[in-house]
Amino acid sequence: MQLPVDVPREAVPFLTEVGYLDEDRLALGDQAPDLPLHGPEGVSTSLGALWANRPLVLIFGSYT
Amino acid sequence: MLQTLYEEFRARFEFAVIYIQEAHPTDGWQVPSNLVDGIEYAQPRTMEERRAVAADCCHALELSAPLYLDGMDNAVDQAFNAWPERLCVLAAGGRIVYRGERGPYGFDPLELEEFLERSESSQEARRFGGRSPDSDIHPAPLPS
Numbered sequence: 587m588q589l590p591v592d593v594p595r596e597a598v599p600f601l602t603e604v605g606y607l608d609e610d611r612l613a614l615g616d617q618a619p620d621l622p623l624h625g626p627e628g629v630s631t632s633l634g635a636l637w638a639n640r641p642l643v644l645i646f647g648s649y650t
Numbered sequence: 651m652l653q654t655l656y657e658e659f660r661a662r663f664e665f666a667v668i669y670i671q672e673a674h675p676t677d678g679w680q681v682p683s684n685l686v687d688g689i690e691y692a693q694p695r696t697m698e699e700r701r702a703v704a705a706d707c708c709h710a711l712e713l714s715a716p717l718y719l720d721g722m723d724n725a726v727d728q729a730f731n732a733w734p735e736r737l738c739v740l741a742a743g744g745r746i747v748y749r750g751e752r753g754p755y756g757f758d759p760l761e762l763e764e765f766l767e768r769s770e771s772s773q774e775a776r777r778f779g780g781r782s783p784d785s786d787i788h789p790a791p792l793p794s
Contacts, residue, residue: 597679600678600679601679603678604671604678604733604734605724605727605728605731605733606733606734606752608728608731609731610731611728611729611730611731612729612730612731612746612749613746613749614746614747614748614749615745615746615747616745616746617744617745617746618729618730618738618740618744618745618746619729620744621725621726621729622721622725623666623668623718623719623720623721623726624697624701624718624719624720624721625717625718625719626701626704626705626717626718626719631718633726633740633744634744636664636666637664637740637741637742637743637744638742639664639742640662640663640664640742641662641663641664641739641740641741641742641747641769642663642664642665642666642739642740642742642744643655643659643663643664643665643666643737643738643739643762643766644666644668644730644736644737644738644739644740645652645665645666645667645668645715645737646668646670646726646727646730646732646733646735646736646737646738647667647668647669647670647673647734647735647736647753647757648669648670648671648672648673648703648704648707648734648735649672649689649691649703649704649706649707649710650672650673650674650675650684650689650690650691
């Protein structure tokens with residue numbers, strides 16, 4: 587994964603830690619792994635439970 | 651725009667906001683724009699901390715799509731290489747049928763919208779006997 591040109595050099599250790607420099611593990615057409623998820627109130631579920639009956643749109647992100 | 655997409659397509663697609671590790675925590679790579687906006691959070695170290703920040707985020711963005719959190723092992727984030735932000739669509743059954751590029755520059759809700767619209771069109775085509783390259787996003791029901 588190539589760094590965008592506007593990334594400061596001092597951010598590289600952080601980007602390494604969060605995996606930004608890793609190559610993609612999954613490709614289009616791959617079966618997604620069924621991994622656990624945590625609900626906001628503490629109830630757990632999984633990706634498999636969400637994709638069981640309908641297509642699933644995933645929006646990954648954070649506040650900052 | 652994400653809220654608009656959710657409202658437009660929620661009848662046909664399951665939506666999930668997956669809250670992952672912070673992109674620009676105060677103890678990581680802080681950015682000036684977050685300081686201007688008063689968005690200052692350290693990287694959560696517990697699920698409770700992550701839940702609290704996630705709640706603040708959805709409240710601020712007025713996003714009502716179902717919210718889920720990645721565990722503190724960041725397993726979902728790592729599996730999808732999602733950090734800092736990413737959009738994906740999985741067919742019923744879990745096959746990846748759309749995967750946007752990584753954010754921030756690759757995070758493209760317009761592209762996602764176009765994909766979802768095309769997927770809906772393929773469903774219509776199939777119902778009336780047409781063919782589409784996206785025809786397996788909704789597997790045909792098994793004969794009873």
